[in-house]
Amino acid sequence: MSETQQSDAPTSTPGAWGEPRTRELTWYDPQRIAAQVPHMSGVEFLGQIRDGILAPPPITEHFGLNIDVVEEGRVTFVCRPDESCYNPIGTVHGGVVCTLLDTVCGCAMQSVLPQGKGYTSIEIKVNYLKAVRGDGGLLTAEGTVTKAGSRVGFTEGVIRDASGTVVATASSTLLIFDIPTPRT
Known part of the structure; x- marks a missing residue:
């Protein structure tokens, strides 16, 4: 062992890690949700998800x-990350922050699309401005x-923590395409 290495590095086993935690997830058939896209405008589709009409x-x-707010050209989402989102240093993983930004950027685009149109991300650039902690309260993300x-x-996104401080921003480029109406 070199002199720069710690000789008291932990050699723990799962029993020393504490009690395991679990998180149960429940969701609905995503294909049934997606099948509704060709039948309504983007703002109507997102509004129905927000209002609990669609899963x-x-x-x-x-x-x-x-989803908190849906308007043409603007959406907001809220998120309360928990410890299941932590990275190894005890902060919320940047991938969770990026996912939230990608979501609001994409949904902002969907909100202006007419019936029968969809989108997918081509690229997203994220700027992480402040560490996000799981106990930091509600995050609010806005996409325009x-x-x-x-x-x-092209869309932009911003995430604010519970105190209103901007913790991350993004700019996104999205491909817009036709969604064929399924034959019945």
């Missing part, structure tokens, strides 16, 4: 995301449309 997509259960073209759109 939320499974990803929202994984990360505790809830910068430009919605016929094939490509």
